[in-house]
Amino acid sequence: MTKSNFLELPAGVRLVYLAEGRANVVFRFVYISATLPVLPGNSHNGDTVPSVNGSSVPDLPVQLRGKLLRLRKEIPSGISYLEIAKNFDKVIRPLFSLEELVDQHLVCLPKGLVQHCNDLLHIGEKTGERPHKRHGVYLSVSEPMGLLVTDMTIFEHPGFSLAEFKPKWLLQSPSAPPNSRRCRTCALRDMKNKEAREAGMKEQRSFCPLDLVSDNFEDVLRAARFIKGCRDPVRLARALYRNSTLLKLKAHQAAINDVGLNGPLAQSREKSTAMILRDCTMYIKLSKDEKGPVEVRLGDLDLKTGAGGKAKYWLDLESRLILEGWYAGAHGGEKYNSRTLLSRSVRPAAPLVVICYFYSTVQVLLVYLPQNVYLRRRHQSCPGAPHHLPARQEQPRPDSKIEELVNTAILNVPSSFNTQSTRLVVLLHKEHDRLWDVVIDTMGNLVQSGAVPQDVWTNHTLPKLRGFQAAAGTILFYEDPAHIKPMSEKFATYKDHFGQWAEHSNAMHQFFLWTALESLGFGANLQHYNPLIDKPVSKEWNIPGEWRLIAQLVFGSKEGEAGEKAFKPIEERVKIFGKQ
Numbered sequence: 001m002t003k004s005n006f007l008e009l010p011a012g013v014r015l016v017y018l019a020e021g022r023a024n025v026v027f028r029f030v031y032i033s034a035t036l037p038v039l040p041g042n043s044h045n046g047d048t049v050p051s052v053n054g055s056s057v058p059d060l061p062v063q064l065r066g067k068l069l070r071l072r073k074e075i076p077s078g079i080s081y082l083e084i085a086k087n088f089d090k091v092i093r094p095l096f097s098l099e100e101l102v103d104q105h106l107v108c109l110p111k112g113l114v115q116h117c118n119d120l121l122h123i124g125e126k127t128g129e130r131p132h133k134r135h136g137v138y139l140s141v142s143e144p145m146g147l148l149v150t151d152m153t154i155f156e157h158p159g160f161s162l163a164e165f166k167p168k169w170l171l172q173s174p175s176a177p178p179n180s181r182r183c184r185t186c187a188l189r190d191m192k193n194k195e196a197r198e199a200g201m202k203e204q205r206s207f208c209p210l211d212l213v214s215d216n217f218e219d220v221l222r223a224a225r226f227i228k229g230c231r232d233p234v235r236l237a238r239a240l241y242r243n244s245t246l247l248k249l250k251a252h253q254a255a256i257n258d259v260g261l262n263g264p265l266a267q268s269r270e271k272s273t274a275m276i277l278r279d280c281t282m283y284i285k286l287s288k289d290e291k292g293p294v295e296v297r298l299g300d301l302d303l304k305t306g307a308g309g310k311a312k313y314w315l316d317l318e319s320r321l322i323l324e325g326w327y328a329g330a331h332g333g334e335k336y337n338s339r340t341l342l343s344r345s346v347r348p349a350a351p352l353v354v355i356c357y358f359y360s361t362v363q364v365l366l367v368y369l370p371q372n373v374y375l376r377r378r379h380q381s382c383p384g385a386p387h388h389l390p391a392r393q394e395q396p397r398p399d400s401k402i403e404e405l406v407n408t409a410i411l412n413v414p415s416s417f418n419t420q421s422t423r424l425v426v427l428l429h430k431e432h433d434r435l436w437d438v439v440i441d442t443m444g445n446l447v448q449s450g451a452v453p454q455d456v457w458t459n460h461t462l463p464k465l466r467g468f469q470a471a472a473g474t475i476l477f478y479e480d481p482a483h484i485k486p487m488s489e490k491f492a493t494y495k496d497h498f499g500q501w502a503e504h505s506n507a508m509h510q511f512f513l514w515t516a517l518e519s520l521g522f523g524a525n526l527q528h529y530n531p532l533i534d535k536p537v538s539k540e541w542n543i544p545g546e547w548r549l550i551a552q553l554v555f556g557s558k559e560g561e562a563g564e565k566a567f568k569p570i571e572e573r574v575k576i577f578g579k580q
């Protein structure tokens with residue numbers, strides 16, 4: 001456990017405001033002539049000269065040398081420094097090596113120090129040193145401790161530059177919809193920017209975290225250009241490219257990836273660590289001399305719990321990102337920000353062996369497909385697309401026929417490297433009814449939490465869900481990740497593609513069954529209430545928790561034809577060369 005000492009400030013040493021975040025304020029130790037007023041400081045990244053007439057002095061007591069003082073603010077989700085320090089020692093330290101972390105040690109604060117620093121914050125509001133958005137929140141007067149942290153500033157190192165950024169979510173949220181075009185961080189930024197625009201405030205431009213950890217140097221360079229304190233993007237990108245600390249952070253995030261709507265309750269220790277790893281700060285101190293040292297450390301790895309409304313905030317936020325289409329990029333945020341990798345189509349070509357395997361098996365599959373299929377009527381299930389409304393009465397074929405089709409699909413639909421990771425769950429009649437009760441309950445909770453407006457629910461969502469419930473059955477399409485990971489390990493070159501290829505195969509199962517059911521006289525439509533319903537559904541039917549729900553195909557007797565569909569010009573969408 002971190003030992004706590006008493007903080008003693010030698011005569012002439014003053015605390016000077018450096019910077020702050022939502023939860024903490026950071027001060028420097030500066031020698032100051034006693035006659036000068038103590039004013040809040042200034043930017044610490046070397047852009048400006050300290051406004052106080054003083055300097056950090058090398059012969060500060062050993063305890064304070066190379067350190068900053070971090071003090072805790074009074075906020076609803078605040079956690080005592082004792083708890084933060086305990087968690088840091090027990091959970092965070094073992095994940096990284098000493099030189100990868102902004103180190104921290106508890107100190108007992110002398111009487112009156114917090115009050116003095118609060119006075120500095122008040123002055124800072126008047127002088128404009130304190131960012132406007134932080135005004136009105138001050139240090140906790142009930143917190144007896146402070147943290148001495150490794151000083152990454154460059155006041156004493158003129159030959160260096162300091163870059164600072166939050167890596168945030170280096171992986172997509174596991175509950176992001178399958179059609180996502182934005183990563184979790186870009187989706188949230190888009191959402192916040194819309195709110196900022198509407199409030200007449202400035203939008204935030206930043207990088208896509210997936211760029212930071214990309215294997216493509218150009219992606220990393222694009223990210224580096226957005227980083228605060230970046231003097232030379234190419235040099236910074238070189239320091240970041242395949243950076244071991246960044247990759248380690250990503251690996252730890254991947255190991256605790258039950259975030260978003262997935263995994264344990266928001267109050268759990270596991271969720272807390274997952275969220276800590278997604279909200280830390282990386283400092284990169286670069287020598288101006290190309291051959292000089294590079295120091296990379298992670299800071300702000302503070303304990304988070306679900307307390308003070310955080311748990312609800314995390315869940316509500318993910319629901320909003322999903323329901324309001326921020327993951328889908330439905331609001332065009334790309335114009336303002338770096339583009340998330342998910343929206344790019346540049347992917348290395350699939351290996352020939354995979355393509356050949358796909359084609360040969362597709363040929364086998366085509367034998368099963370009925371000839372009288374009008375593909376024009378198959379629509380995507382996005383909101384607004386016309387649907388067949390299937391109903392329960394006069395089911396055109398017996399359940400045994402459905403079973404046969406499903407078995408045919410699972411045996412014959414191809415998968416890359418024959419991974420066979422798709423799983424199908426068929427719910428018929430009463431079981432189908434229960435499924436749509438589960439969906440209605442889950443969506444109803446969103447109305448109660450305010451995420452879905454009551455009138456949208458009453459007039460639109462609920463009648464639609466009751467319509468699906470009136471059908472005969474639903475096929476649930478899952479992916480079992482247990483069959484994807486070993487392939488990624490075995491074929492390292494394609495490791496990043498197996499997930500995507502599995503989704504392709506899953507979509508082929510959907511296409512096959514939709515088409516086959518329609519050809520037998522059923523009406524069908526495809527829905528996506530995942531990931532919202534994943535948990536209650538796996539509980540209800542005892543489905544392995546690791547399986548990921550991808551889509552729900554609802555079918556029954558056909559109630560009328562599908563609605564009209566607008567077509568974009570064929571010439572824009574099809575190119576034929578060498579036609580005779």
Ligand SMILES: O=P(O)(O)O[C@@H]1[C@@H](OP(=O)(O)O)[C@H](OP(=O)(O)O)[C@H](O)[C@H](OP(=O)(O)O)[C@H]1OP(=O)(O)O
Nearest residue numbers: 020021022023077166188275278279304310314317
């Ligand atoms: O919710 P997010 O992803 O915006 O992250 C919050 C951060 O916003 P950011 O996106 O980095 O600008 C936010 O940072 P800022 O206020 O923007 O400095 C905090 O770090 C907040 O954590 P906490 O409440 O201090 O424990 C962060 O909250 P957590 O969600 O990590 O708890």
Ligand SMILES: Nc1ncnc2c1ncn2[C@@H]1O[C@H](COP(=O)(O)OP(=O)(O)OP(=O)(O)O)[C@@H](O)[C@H]1O
Nearest residue numbers: 019020021022023024026102149150151152153300
């Ligand atoms: N060890 C450090 N070296 C240099 N600068 C630092 C250090 N620690 C903090 N800072 C500066 O102070 C700012 C706020 O610090 P910190 O991240 O601890 O606040 P926070 O309230 O925890 O932030 P958040 O809003 O992310 O929760 C940082 O963005 C950085 O500019």
